[in-house]
Amino acid sequence: MGSAVRVIPAVATSTTAFVGRAWRGPVDVPVRITGLAEFERVFGGDWAPAPMARAVRLYFENGGAVALIVRVATREGAGRAQQAVIALVGGLSLVAASPGTWGRNLSAQLALPADAAGDPTAFDLVVSDEADATRDAAGRGGSGVIERFIGLSLDPASARFAPDVLARDSKLVRIATLPADGQGAVAGTASADPASGDDGLPIGALEVTDAANEAAGTGMYALDVATGFNLLCLPPFTPDTADNGDASWRAAAVFCAARRAVLLMDGPADATAADLVARTQGWQDLPRDWVAMYHPWLRPADAGAVGAPACVPPSAAMAGLIARTDSQRGVWKAPAGAEATLRGVRGLCLAGRASGAPTEADLADLNHAGICPLRFLPGGRSIVPWGTRTLAGATGSGSLGAYLPVRRTAAMIETSLQQGTAWAAFEPNGEPLWAALRLAVGNFLHVLFRQGAFQGATPQQAFYYRCDASTHTASDIAQGRVHLEVGFAPLRPAEFVILRLDLAALPADPPTP
Known part of the structure; x- marks a missing residue:
């Protein structure tokens, strides 16, 4: 054995995974995102039926640096999400790279090269996501992206075989059907069939947390092919979802505990402090030291604007704050207190309180139950977390996993040592x-x-x-x-x-x- 000292690097601590619905993008595939602009480019940004977009926005606004995004969509039945189709002449057809009506804004132009260099099946292809088209269900129009592919081939032996090249290099389309054997491509232009493509029905536990996803590697279990994550956020399944449900939260908590990740759990939007305390007392079968719950929901800065929600769950903003704290002070620093201000929000939405803000008694009750309350700073308008416990931190638990910084520091050390x-x-x-x-x-x-x-x-x-x-x-x-x-x-x-x-x-x- 050599005498050189082996260096053990510390692993990342705040990579945050989000699983939810999106306007476009790969389905059931974890995609690493390092900023809001990249999320908008890959997944289409804000879309009213998909709360995940706003969650990701709050994450990066509060200091998040790296996110893993898993887009899910309805997969079965008549209401499943489907890809739009572009039928070119001559038997060649394309489909949008991912399901959704966004693909209806696509068009394709096929041209035959003047010099096919010995390949009679060669062709050039230009695909446009038309910004001025509004054939999608939301009337949003395309992204304006144009892709050009020169010297594609219908010959499977060619290094430029069209299905392989588009699958590897195109963000917009895939080959659906090829011309009959012996036939070449035919020049022409076509737009996507406006009757094709479907955004699918609203998602639920079936697409995100149900046990069937584990064997299929779909929903949150798609994260198992990623290089690792530290925090998990499950945005509301739909804009009208006040709570993703005990079964989903329990499945997510077990999933996180097995992977040394912390579930950032949102209390129900309509829960009073007393409601939430009573509810958590029945969760004894949860791996409580891997769950941090925050309450109440937050009033976003743009609340009242057209299309903006009145209240949003706090987990995404907290994930961003945790990432910011890790970067500035270290994973061992509690992401709470006077300096831990939340950005992009201007109010609180606690049920049963006219102001939306918890009283001192509410704060004490939530903390004693291992729930991290959010509050206005005394004498100011800044909103901060006023607790740093996991659900194992209920008064009298005595667990060292009761403290979020301790749980996360231990996870970082253990993972670093095992990998290093x-x-x-x-x-x-x-x-x-x-x-x-x-x-x-x-x-x-x-x-x-x-x-x-x-x-x-x-x-x-x-x-x-x-x-x-x-x-x-x-x-x-x-x-x-x-x-x-x-x-x-x-x-x-x-x-x-x-x-x-x-x-x-x-x-x-x-x-x-």
């Missing part, structure tokens, strides 16, 4: 490997200590780590099982948080006779 020590799987299990692990882990924890992640004036007070003969049995060594124990003193509670990681290594060499 993967090299151990190719080393013989024994003291040289353990020493290398101790050195790498010690350096990683010391960097976090210097950044202010732990309590304690010295490293000895702040953290410890063990990987030696005391953490292994003879059977562990022989079978290549490596046990690493790490403890750290989080900033909130006084106790140490202890993580035990089981790693893999090569089995120890048998003793020489």
Whole structure:
């Protein structure tokens, strides 16, 4: 084993996943987005039937940096979302790259090149998403994007075989049908059939959280093919949805806990503080330390404008604030308090309160139940979260996972160590490997200590780590099982948080006779 110190990088902490309906874009595929403009380009931006667009806007407005977007749509039955069709002459037809009536604004122009370079099936194609067309159901018009493809071929042996090139390079269309064998393309222009394409019916749990999605890799389970996420937001399924329902929230919580991610859960829009406290008391089967609930809903800055909702759920704004806090202070800093102001909002929508704002008694009741309340700062108009607990943080729970920064810091450390020590799987299990692990882990924890992640004036007070003969049995060594124990003193509670990681290594060499 080399003598160089292995560096363990800290993993990302605030990549936020959103699962919901969108105007356009890939369906049941996680797409990494790094800004609102990119979301609008890929998924079409604001669309009245899809609350996810506004949620993503609030996320980036409040400091979010990276989002994973999973667009879902109705998949079955007469009300399923469908792609628009462009029928060119000669048997060649195209379909929009994704379902929805947005595809009705597409047009295509096929031309035959003057010099086919020996390929009689060659053709050129121009596809337009016409900005001045309003054939879609919402009358929005197209994006104005134009794509040009030169030297496409109908020959499957060609490197420019049209179905392959469009599937790889086009954001607008795919090949639906090809001309009959032996026939080439025919020049012509066509617009999408205005009777084709369908936005589908409103989505629900069936498309997002139901168990059937797991085997299919659809809905929120589509995130399993992504590189990882830290926070999950489930915007309301429809604009009229006040609550996505206990079954959906429970499924999402279990999903997140299995992936070391935190579910940012919205209380029902019409719930009073007392209603919500009573409801959460029945959720004992939830992995509560992986769920942070915020309440009440927020009044957006543009409330009252045409098409703007009166109130929106807080999870997306909180995800952005958490990302902002992570970037400025670290994952161990509580995303709450006077400096944690929410942007893009101007009021609160608590049911049962004429002002929409919780009273001091409401704030106390919510906090005691492990619910993070939102409030106006005393003497000001800024809105801030006034709690930093998970649902496990109900008074008297005693769980270290009761504190959101502790839960997220522990998840970051555990994931970083597991990913950053993967090299151990190719080393013989024994003291040289353990020493290398101790050195790498010690350096990683010391960097976090210097950044202010732990309590304690010295490293000895702040953290410890063990990987030696005391953490292994003879059977562990022989079978290549490596046990690493790490403890750290989080900033909130006084106790140490202890993580035990089981790693893999090569089995120890048998003793020489």
